[in-house]
Amino acid sequence: MRVTADDVAARAGVSRSAVSRAFTEGASIQPDKRAHIRAVADDLGYRPNLMARSLTGGATGxxxxxxxxxxxxxxxxxxxxxxxxxxxxxxxxxxxxxxxxxxxxxxxxxxxxxxxxxxxxxxxxxxxxxxxxxxxxxxxxxxxxxxxxxxxxxxxxxDNRAGMSMIAERLVTTGRRKIAWIGGRADTFSNVERLEGLTAALAGYGMSLCETRRGDYTTDSGMVQALALLTGPDRPDAIACGNDAMAIGAIAAAHRLGLRVPEDVGICGFDDIPAAAWEPFCLTTVANPxxxxxxxxxxxxxxxxxxxxxxxxxxxxxxxxxxxxxx
Amino acid sequence: MRVTADDVAARAGVSRSAVSRAFTEGASIQPDKRAHIRAVADDLGYRPNLMARSLTGGATGxxxxxxxxxxxxxxxxxxxxxxxxxxxxxxxxxxxxxxxxxxxxxxxxxxxxxxxxxxxxxxxxxxxxxxxxxxxxxxxxxxxxxxxxxxxxxxxxxDNRAGMSMIAERLVTTGRRKIAWIGGRADTFSNVERLEGLTAALAGYGMSLCETRRGDYTTDSGMVQALALLTGPDRPDAIACGNDAMAIGAIAAAHRLGLRVPEDVGICGFDDIPAAAWEPFCLTTVANPxxxxxxxxxxxxxxxxxxxxxxxxxxxxxxxxxxxxxx
DNA sequence: ACCATGATTGCACAGGCTTTCAAAACCGCG
DNA sequence: CGCGGTTTTGAAAGCCTGTGCAATCATGGT
Structure with missing residues (x-):
């Protein structure tokens, strides 16, 4: 059913090897013969079977x-x-x-x-x-x-730690005192590094996180955790999030509660996904290269x-x- | 280099056919022999080569x-x-x-x-x-x-037309009089159908679009076109967008201009992507199934x-x- | 103990391709 | 025209697997 190199060879009046060579760049074959074979192949709708090709030891791509x-x-x-x-x-x-x-x-x-x-x-x-x-x-x-x-x-x-230390500096520069953290699943690599990085950098300024919570890197979970933080007994003045999706959720939470961002609560993320730049968010974040x-x-x-x-x-x-x- | 059925056969002391059969469900082979072969194969890290398998006429999957x-x-x-x-x-x-x-x-x-x-x-x-x-x-x-x-x-x-006629009904129900449209590339199927659908449905209410503009289905382009519409001489009281991404951009534009949504301008999209439900947008849209x-x-x-x-x-x-x- | 029956097994081939190898065609030149 | 040397060419060998076919084995009945 599928047209093979044999079909092309028969139709073009050449051997199957010639057909193979016509499709192999740099193979030894007369230019006009190659052109002829390719024309016939095109006519028949032939394309070398990459599965079979890879069988001979070549790469599959x-x-x-x-x-x-x-x-x-x-x-x-x-x-x-x-x-x-x-x-x-x-x-x-x-x-x-x-x-x-x-x-x-x-x-x-x-x-x-x-x-x-x-x-x-x-x-x-x-x-x-x-x-x-x-x-x-x-x-x-x-x-x-x-x-x-x-x-x-x-x-x-x-370099997650370097990213978080820049965030820490920004938090300090903007005068934040009560900084909360919303992370992702505890066992993920990026979550661990980012939290450690932030904690370590803050320690360098003699500060520490006032509260840490855990989401699952989705916008919804960021919203839920931020709502809990912002309606808690000791409202933070900044929320650092493990990724942008959660930060976007946190901004939504702040808006819902009538809090101004960044005046009442500063919010930042990580990754700099395209949506982070969208107007209503204007998220300060760390650009993941x-x-x-x-x-x-x-x-x-x-x-x-x-x-x-x-x-x-x-x-x-x-x-x-x-x-x-x-x- | 890659381990083949022959290697497994040699190591397990059976024929290559046996190896093949050990991996073919329902093939005729002694259960304990199959188990043995599979154990050896596992040990050697063997998996049947799907390329070669598909060569015999089977499907590639x-x-x-x-x-x-x-x-x-x-x-x-x-x-x-x-x-x-x-x-x-x-x-x-x-x-x-x-x-x-x-x-x-x-x-x-x-x-x-x-x-x-x-x-x-x-x-x-x-x-x-x-x-x-x-x-x-x-x-x-x-x-x-x-x-x-x-x-x-x-x-x-x-069914894009059906979707747009529901949008049209909603536009009319909420009392919109000056309705603008931001579409995508003129030659795309969905854009044509959605625009036609909206136009036709509005005509059924004796109405027509006051202005149409063209973006490229990105949030940025929605923002740009909506800014142009909302700062134009005859500001529309509703903007229907060809997809959600542009509608989100349009909402951002309205916010930037200090316009309230939906009081000053109603905005709707198409698709109901996950972001459409995010709090600051709360986009009214057509859910693409x-x-x-x-x-x-x-x-x-x-x-x-x-x-x-x-x-x-x-x-x-x-x-x-x-x-x-x-x- | 012997034969019919059915389950297993191994051999060999097919499937589409690349590539080695030796034969054939070509080239320029004396 | 003959000859060394360089392409071109086709036949055949492989790559790895699934499967038809015939041979082998075990089984059970007599």
Missing amino acids: LIAVVVGSLSNPYESWFLDILSQGIRSRGLWPLLVPVSPGQEIEPALDHALAYQVDGAVIAAGSVNRKLAERCTANGAPIVVVGRVLDGGGADSVCC VSETVHAALDLLTRRIAGETGAPSTIRLPPALRIRQSL | LIAVVVGSLSNPYESWFLDILSQGIRSRGLWPLLVPVSPGQEIEPALDHALAYQVDGAVIAAGSVNRKLAERCTANGAPIVVVGRVLDGGGADSVCC VSETVHAALDLLTRRIAGETGAPSTIRLPPALRIRQSL
Whole structure:
């Protein structure tokens, strides 16, 4: 049913090898013959079967992209840039969506069975053993957004602590005294680093958080936690949030309570997602260098795919403070 | 380098066929032998090569997903639900991102070369010829979010006209007299239908649009166009937007100008993306039945993949008016 | 103990492609 | 026209798996 190289060969009156060569850049074949074959192929609607091609040991050009819930604006923003980056390098993203809490391993295993050339992992937890299995299977991985504990894979990650120390400075500069924190799930890497970073930086100013609460990185949860904070007995004059989505929820909460931002309560986030700049929010936040992260991750990955060995490297990218109006 | 069935066979002391059968459900093989082989395979980290498997004529389990710029919140919301739906049917989404204005054909062609079993096309323009070529190549397609002009492929689409007529009724009910429109690119299907639907429905009430402007479905463009409208000589008392992202921008514009929503100006959108419900917006909008759309599209597609023939069908899903506070 | 029956097993091939290798065609030049 | 050297070319070998087919094995009935 599907038209194969044999069909084209028969129709063009050449051997199957010639057809293969006509589609291989730099292969030894007469230019006019190549043109003829390509014309016939076009006529028949032939395209080399990439599955069969990869069977001979070549690369598939497939990159598994493990990503969390796309309803999270940061996640989809990241995927947008990542998929463009993958395509611009002539590769193709095989999407592996995993729900939070879901095990990443079986999904990744299945993707491996598609002989992906590599994987970018931006969600779920991966341990050293899993990383090594992927590499052993010829599919190096790069972990994004956190650093792999036991080593075993390259990782690219924003310098969360540096980001939070800039936030801390801003909090102090604007004269905040009672600073609360709304974080994400306790066990996530970014949450831990950001909270630690903020605590440490504040300690440098002789200050500490007056209260910490936990959301789940969604706008709704930010709203809920901020409402609780702002209606509590000891209202904070600033709320630092673990990401922008929650900060947006916190701003909504302040508005609902008739509080002015930033006068009555300063609010800040992390990531600088597109929505952070939207007018009603004007969120002061830390810009997560997503483009640079994607670029670095893909560089690392392609180099591994090309066969580079050596100890896994960790790249920390510096974030930038983005001062708008909410703090 | 990659471990193959031969390796497992040698290590387990059986033939390669046995290994194959151990991984084929319902194949004739002794239970304990299967268990042994699977244990060995697990030990070696073996997984059947899906590329090679698909070579024998089987399906690849890959579904090409052609999607537009993921920075558009509707698009990423849709992809979220679609990718979950694809995974839940045991298939895998191969992402084919296309920028607006970019030709879809070469990208889709390349995806076809991966022997995808089918394609869901939610962006770019596809004509009858392209649709037929895909089908002829054994990869039926389903077009989402618009109806294919010349037929040639199944399509699933929200009933834009019905949605806009509900909006029109709401506009009239709330006593709006001067209604403006901010649409998207003139040539997009949804834009045409929504504008036509609104115009027609208003005509039924003896009314017409006082002004129409064009954005590009982004929040920024909605803001820009709404600013122009609201500072113009004849300020409208309602702005209907072609999608939610632009409506959010319009609300931001109203706020910046100190206008109250909905008292001074009513604003509505289309889609009911998650952000539409966020507190500062509380956007009155038309809920695009995304889950139902995904479900219907995947049903159609899997049936075609299973070999069902017959004239392409078009499914129109009814939207629902979601009244919040902006209109 | 022997045969019919059915479950297992291994061999070999198919599937679409790339690539090595040796044969064939071509080139310029004496 | 002959010859060394450089493309071009086609045949065949592989890549990895699933499966039809024939051979083998175990089973149970007599």
